[in-house]
Amino acid sequence: MSKRIELKSLDVYYKAFLAVEDVSMVIEPKAITAFIGPSGCGKSTLIRTLNRMHEVIPGARVEGQLLMDGEDVYGPDVDPVRVRRQVGMVFQRPNPFPTMSIKDNVLSGYKLNNSRMSKAEAEEITEKALVGANLWNEVKDRLEKPGSGLSGGQQQRLCIARAIAVEPDVILMDEPTSALDPISTAAIEDLAVELKEHFTVVIVTHNMQQASRISDMTAFFNIAGSGLPGKLIEYDKTEKVFSNPTEQQTEDYVSGRFG
Amino acid sequence: MTDTKPKAVRRLGDVVFANLAFFAGVSILATLATVAAFLFAQSVPAFTGPPIDAASEGFFSYVLPFVFGTVYASVIGLAIATPLAIGIALYISHFANRKFAQVLGYAVDLLAAIPSVVYGLWGILVLAPFLSPTFNWLNENLGWIPIFAGQVSATGRTMLTVGIVLAIMVLPIMAALIREIFLQTPRLHEEAALALGATRWEMIKMAVLPFGRPGIISAAMLGLGRALGETMAVAMVLSPAAVVSFAVLTSTNSNTIAANIALQFPEAGGNYTNLLIATGLVLFAITMVVNMIARWVISRRAEFSGAN
Numbered sequence: 312m313s314k315r316i317e318l319k320s321l322d323v324y325y326k327a328f329l330a331v332e333d334v335s336m337v338i339e340p341k342a343i344t345a346f347i348g349p350s351g352c353g354k355s356t357l358i359r360t361l362n363r364m365h366e367v368i369p370g371a372r373v374e375g376q377l378l379m380d381g382e383d384v385y386g387p388d389v390d391p392v393r394v395r396r397q398v399g400m401v402f403q404r405p406n407p408f409p410t411m412s413i414k415d416n417v418l419s420g421y422k423l424n425n426s427r428m429s430k431a432e433a434e435e436i437t438e439k440a441l442v443g444a445n446l447w448n449e450v451k452d453r454l455e456k457p458g459s460g461l462s463g464g465q466q467q468r469l470c471i472a473r474a475i476a477v478e479p480d481v482i483l484m485d486e487p488t489s490a491l492d493p494i495s496t497a498a499i500e501d502l503a504v505e506l507k508e509h510f511t512v513v514i515v516t517h518n519m520q521q522a523s524r525i526s527d528m529t530a531f532f533n534i535a536g537s538g539l540p541g542k543l544i545e546y547d548k549t550e551k552v553f554s555n556p557t558e559q560q561t562e563d564y565v566s567g568r569f570g
Numbered sequence: 571m572t573d574t575k576p577k578a579v580r581r582l583g584d585v586v587f588a589n590l591a592f593f594a595g596v597s598i599l600a601t602l603a604t605v606a607a608f609l610f611a612q613s614v615p616a617f618t619g620p621p622i623d624a625a626s627e628g629f630f631s632y633v634l635p636f637v638f639g640t641v642y643a644s645v646i647g648l649a650i651a652t653p654l655a656i657g658i659a660l661y662i663s664h665f666a667n668r669k670f671a672q673v674l675g676y677a678v679d680l681l682a683a684i685p686s687v688v689y690g691l692w693g694i695l696v697l698a699p700f701l702s703p704t705f706n707w708l709n710e711n712l713g714w715i716p717i718f719a720g721q722v723s724a725t726g727r728t729m730l731t732v733g734i735v736l737a738i739m740v741l742p743i744m745a746a747l748i749r750e751i752f753l754q755t756p757r758l759h760e761e762a763a764l765a766l767g768a769t770r771w772e773m774i775k776m777a778v779l780p781f782g783r784p785g786i787i788s789a790a791m792l793g794l795g796r797a798l799g800e801t802m803a804v805a806m807v808l809s810p811a812a813v814v815s816f817a818v819l820t821s822t823n824s825n826t827i828a829a830n831i832a833l834q835f836p837e838a839g840g841n842y843t844n845l846l847i848a849t850g851l852v853l854f855a856i857t858m859v860v861n862m863i864a865r866w867v868i869s870r871r872a873e874f875s876g877a878n
Contacts, residue, residue: 408776408777423767
């Protein structure tokens with residue numbers, strides 16, 4: 312399953328501080344949408360509103376509408392826990408649970424929904440998710456070993472396996488390669504491209520080459536100055552944003568004139 | 571062949587500090603060795619001297635009830651204190667709002683500062699009479715469970731009362747330590763759990779508790795250490811007898827080693843003093859064994875500790 316996400320004049324706050332102002336956009340299913348922009352422009356903040364992780368921070372809130380296949384994610388009787396089970400997330404730094412084995416890490420999300428599963432079922436899910444994350448061949452002989460013993464790139468793919476094991480509709484990646492070396496980065500990028508066959512993929516990245524390499528759509532965010540809210544400046548097909556942007560700010564950023 | 575390796579620069583500050591740290595470390599070992607040597611040396615006359623009336627059947631049958639009492643009282647105390655301490659720590663670290671958590675944190679620290687003799691008085695004068703009706707109820711309704719069987723103590727000065735007093739005494743240090751551990755759970759792991767769709771409690775089960783496990787064990791061992799050695803409160807509250815009994819509601823309870831030493835020492839003469847010191851040596855050994863077990867438990871899963 313893969314869902315279309317629609318943001319309608321979304322404002323994101325930390326207490327009284329408006330961090331991201333008036334974002335309206337449609338994120339297409341079965342595609343990679345990249346959020347780019349300078350530090351502090353609110354792209355990480357915005358991606359965290361898509362699975363309601365933003366509100367984990369005290370005082371953080373959202374105004375406006377966020378629809379997932381037409382359903383209001385911030386509706387009055389929507390449980391954020393339910394939302395997060397449909398929207399997987401991969402973080403900036405790999406964060407497998409250090410106290411769990413590789414296998415338990417993969418199953419950790421799945422177990423939340425299904426406390427009872429047979430051994431065969433568990434093995435099948437583990438293999439499927441690890442194959443999906445291009446990690447199976449590297450770890451199949453040490454599934455009972457701790458996840459923290461893997462390399463950084465492997466850990467990040469383990470986190471992706473953990474996210475896709477629950478078969479979500481959307482995968483959010485918040486700068487997933489910023490802590491990784493170029494080879495691990497390439498592995499994650501290839502994986503992201505494979506993932507869009509099944510999921511809606513949203514990726515925040517500081518790396519413009521990465522955005523141009525893998526994404527179908529690119530959203531450029533910017534801030535006018537510190538203390539001011541981040542805004543969506545331009546949102547279009549990736550080729551267009553990188554080769555022939557409409558806005559001057561976008562052009563300056565993608566051509567490396569600032570940021 | 572000449573040595574061409576450049577010499578490491580030795581800075582005065584580094585040398586001074588390294589030596590200071592070294593002596594601080596050694597002083598611990600020296601103190602421990604001195605205490606152990608004293609206990610050993612002073613214990614010997616208990617076995618070589620003339621027979622002692624109090625231990626007419628030999629040292630081991632003399633000390634056995636006390637060993638039992640010591641361990642039993644501490645285990646009861648710990649069994650009550652550990653879940654409570656985890657609960658308090660979780661509440662302070664993850665549920666209470668910041669201001670209230672601070673107040674609660676101070677209150678817990680304050681509890682740790684109360685001298686044990688005050689706990690003893692409180693145990694006799696307040697807790698024992700207060701618990702008496704509960705003990706009767708437990709005996710009537712749950713008397714089929716062996717630990718609640720027997721003739722209920724009229725005064726309430728029983729093993730269970732002592733266990734509860736000990737629990738309250740070790741609670742602050744345990745709660746404070748565990749709270750610190752829980753606060754150090756990496757935000758990254760908590761968010762990983764939440765992003766998977768864990769509820770707050772599931773997040774705690776997935777990220778906070780496993781991460782804090784070695785810390786919880788360490789805290790429990792510190793608490794156990796204090797409970798094992800606690801003297802005044804036990805000596806004041808418990809009505810002792812030289813028996814080995816699991817019943818926690820009766821007036822014949824096994825005394826603890828420390829309390830027995832405190833009660834007997836003023837009247838002890840000759841090599842009876844040495845006998846008491848020998849029981850102290852046994853307490854020393856118990857504490858060491860407990861700590862070794864704890865170390866082993868923690869190291870057994872070091873790979874999964876989250877420290878790497």
